Amino acid sequence: MENETVENVGGVAGDALRAYIERIERLEEEKKNISADIREVYSEAKGNGFDAKIMKKLVKLRAMDRADRQEEEELLDLYRRAIGLE
Amino acid sequence: MENETVENVGGVAGDALRAYIERIERLEEEKKNISADIREVYSEAKGNGFDAKIMKKLVKLRAMDRADRQEEEELLDLYRRAIGLE
Amino acid sequence: MENETVENVGGVAGDALRAYIERIERLEEEKKNISADIREVYSEAKGNGFDAKIMKKLVKLRAMDRADRQEEEELLDLYRRAIGLE
Amino acid sequence: MENETVENVGGVAGDALRAYIERIERLEEEKKNISADIREVYSEAKGNGFDAKIMKKLVKLRAMDRADRQEEEELLDLYRRAIGLE
DNA sequence: CTGCCATTTTACCGGC
């Protein structure tokens, strides 16, 4: 390949590739910031006496719709009784 | 506790708790959207013939500073030769 | 280094390294087999009408000691009531 | 259901369920022990001057067959040159 | 066969 440049190595379009990579890097950066914000909220809550682990369970439960949540809880309850786990 | 309300159950300040939970939920929502965007970029790149797995490696390598990257690569190379893995 | 061999590359003791790697590989192999066995049990249970997801929760609950389990469940319950999540 | 016992709660066969759970628990126990063994090997290697992170990469590379490994490495190399990452 | 979800592994962060 005669006119091979950094933008076109072995048939790979370097410009296009770099553009994708940079878009991803920007998005990863944003995501990282949001994760830091979330950690901060948990930390603040903890400072006011709340238990972060339990809060995470609440977040999960709220994310499920009510019907699913109830169905799942009832089934778990049933299984627990079946094996005698209180 | 006589005046126990939904906002103050067993000494737990429901309003404060709910506020934390909602802040977290908003942030989680944003994060989720960004993750979707990232997946989309990989998907688009894949559609144009790039290999997503290799792209992820590039992103990781670029995130490391040059010195660390080179050190790590040299060490791996050394170990490979030590056990005869080409 | 004059007498550098595959067993001693750049000061790295190839024999020792290979021995560690091989021990790890054997253990990883065993682990993989056990994981397959576990999947098989869940699969069999599923074939007999049990819900694997709920079973996994049972396994987790049984792994916690009773005191921890009860404490955690009570705290979650308290928080749920505080934010009005049933 | 009149003769409901701990072995048959709400139509759930407690004995069968418990048997599955216990099989899983035994397997999980074994798996946990093996994981501990693996960690121990890495730790021992570290004590003798090896870098655990790099060792993990070796294990991974050895698990791939030679053709795949070479193909992947060549592709990564190509991409790196295409975006000018040395 | 592809995309999706769960598990597993890796990396990170906070606590001791």
Place this chain on the structure above:
DNA sequence: GCCGGTAAAATGGCAG
């Protein structure tokens, strides 16, 4: 500074 636990990433199994 290290260790443990927690969250993120990557891999692998499963379903459609």
